[in-house]
């Protein structure tokens with residue numbers, strides 16, 4: 001009997017033994033192609049010698065020094081590099097241990113910012129349905145994943161949810177992408193006015209929606225229009241790039257492709273690439289300045305904030321992405337993967353949509369391609385696909401969101417950036433076999 005409190009209480013997963021490149025191996029020697037980097041984490045694949053070396057070097061210098069007393073070389077260097085590479089005015093970085101912590105820090109900093117500048121009335125958050133911002137209570141409350149929220153609803157702060165930008169589902173017949181965008185932006189503006197602009201603190205969104213919708217980017221101009229709304233009403237824009245950031249969509253930050261820069265940006269998964277648990281909240285200089293000139297300290301913190309070994313790993317990952325140009329592989333490899341998925345599944349009777357950006361792609365599973373009717377909610381098809389794929393030696397990240405009250409299943413594909421053509425071929429073959437194995 002295992003004493004590990006596993007994710008699934010009724011079954012226990014195999015033990016991982018080691019990883020190499022795009023593969024993980026279990027204790028029996030079976031190999032698994034990591035077609036989703038776990039959950040869009042392992043952007044460099046497994047066993048990267050440069051990152052491992054940087055971790056070892058830092059461990060030999062100092063493993064931990066509390067940020068209440070010290071800063072460290074890796075934290076300073078990683079913050080410098082991130083700010084140089086980030087768009088807009090993002091020039092302070094607050095290091096945490098993962099995505100949910102980054103979101104908690106973002107929400108609390110937004111609130112504290114308004115206190116510092118004397119706008120105490122601002123505390124409301126506008127976020128989107130079918131979004132995911134993490135599992136801690138503040139992040140969960142902000143997210144719009146109905147299934148994840150339901151059991152904890154009595155514990156969640158109030159968030160005002162609006163429609164996601166999901167053209168496949170939301171754009172009406174005969175409606176242009178521009179008209180769809182304008183309709184959604186008008187809904188947000190109406191919501192701001194209904195809540196009272198002077199009570200709204202932040203608009204929160206994932207530039208490309210990951211876990212809840214399956215790699216869904218917005219229609220052109222959507223985020224630019226919201227940036228404009230936020231500026232007009234004095235609301236902070238918080239973008240959650242925990243999953244879609246750090247090169248996953250082909251640019252280091254997904255918001256670069258939207259032509260916007262948020263006031264606060266959260267990153268995690270690809271920042272440590274799985275080598276260390278690390279996330280970060282980046283903020284504009286003016287927000288930091290308000291705190292510096294006001295109370296003087298951000299009223300937040302965790303023991304492992306700015307952990308030197310985690311920061312050394314993050315810095316080494318960034319060196320691989322930028323200096324070694326691994327990032328440059330994402331767009332062309334993404335194009336090849338997408339073409340292979342379209343070739344194999346473009347006419348599949350149960351694949352309604354293939355979408356995404358870079359190496360962040362999603363397939364939406366439907367009962368009927370013409371009506372887009374979601375699959376029977378009782379079947380939980382995405383879980384069956386995951387199990388069948390795993391059995392065949394493929395890791396993919398299926399998940400279900402709720403579409404018009406019915407379950408919408410999708411499969412997220414997010415392989416390491418070092419993926420090559422033979423991996424793509426293997427991925428598509430195994431996914432096809434997994435689909436075939438699900439009744």
Ligand code: PLP
Pocket residue numbers: 039098099100101103132133134135206210211240241242243244268269
């Ligand atoms: N935000 C987004 C967009 C995510 O996809 C996730 C995790 O999947 C999180 C936040 C939470 O990150 P973590 O699981 O590292 O706490």
